Amino acid sequence: MTRSTSRLQQELQQSRPFRSIYQEAALSLLKTADLLRRSLSTRLEPHGITPQQYNVLRVLRGAGPEGIPTLAIGERLIEETPGLTRLLDRLETKGLALRRRCPQDRRQVLCFLTPEGGRLLDILQPSVDSLEQLFAEAISTPEAERLVQLLERIRERQHNQ
Amino acid sequence: MTRSTSRLQQELQQSRPFRSIYQEAALSLLKTADLLRRSLSTRLEPHGITPQQYNVLRVLRGAGPEGIPTLAIGERLIEETPGLTRLLDRLETKGLALRRRCPQDRRQVLCFLTPEGGRLLDILQPSVDSLEQLFAEAISTPEAERLVQLLERIRERQHNQ
DNA sequence: CGAAAATAGTTGATGCGTCATCTATCGTTT
DNA sequence: AAACGATAGATGACGCATCAACTATTTTCG
Incomplete structure (x- = not known):
């Protein structure tokens, strides 16, 4: 062709x-x-965190005060990653996350967002929103819906191999 | 909304x-x-190379027997990367690429594909083609064209910031 | 010409992705 | 209860991404 x-x-x-x-x-x-990843990275960099760390923080916020086991975080990330332990190490060092062994099942480690982590997410919000805005300027709402549809079909195919 | x-x-x-x-x-x-990246990675892994290395090999083949300066490779990659030196180190170690200082401009280092590198690309071709095939099964030709169009507009916006 | 600026590439440091392997804990089974 | 397998997570090793110096050449320009 x-x-x-x-x-x-x-x-x-x-x-x-x-x-x-x-x-x-x-x-x-x-x-x-x-x-897109690069754009996000640029916006997060001044605040000292990476896109992956940002995603994990969002998952932690979503989990709320009961916390979430380490591996469960991985299932909610956009890009799967096995290196969650070390990523959480760094978030904990920065004071953005906390970990505590679960008393009921001592194999699990529950992860939490610290108040400082929550504040950082709030600060980051406008930067991330402005990225979304770029999409809105580039394509219309029906076009975005069409795009989502097409991507979904592609993902479905990949999953089935 | x-x-x-x-x-x-x-x-x-x-x-x-x-x-x-x-x-x-x-x-x-x-x-x-x-x-998609993951799929490609899985297909390449048995042959011991990564998606980035694969891309570089393709660029080297495209450059032909005159070779191509190191930084010029970066401009032709899908994902920009500054770590080309070390990536080429590994390709050279595996015998898939060669480097030679350019006599005309001794700052430049010209990079070449070795015959073995060319053979590897030939071997890899079917695996990569089959990935493309997944796309063909998921969406029609006009849909693919529409997708390309939408993505292009998004990239354009990002570039202009 | 000689100094300054630009260009090409290398190197070091840090974070992350990925795989294989390892430990600790839990559940189940006998 | 002892043994088995399953599960949660940690760790080591290697490749890659990224940024900031740093070296070595060439180009430019006063």
């Missing part, structure tokens, strides 16, 4: 067209997500 | 709906790209 020169091709400085629209879609997806 | 419970919400085990469709689109994008 031959296609006309697209913007992504120019960005990647490739001379040849993509072999297929699907290849282009895959690369475009990876590149857009990378840009 | 209130919205009905979507699939992504279930996946993330969140009780509350997204604050906006744009937030959902952003998270969906990150999650889908992560899954």
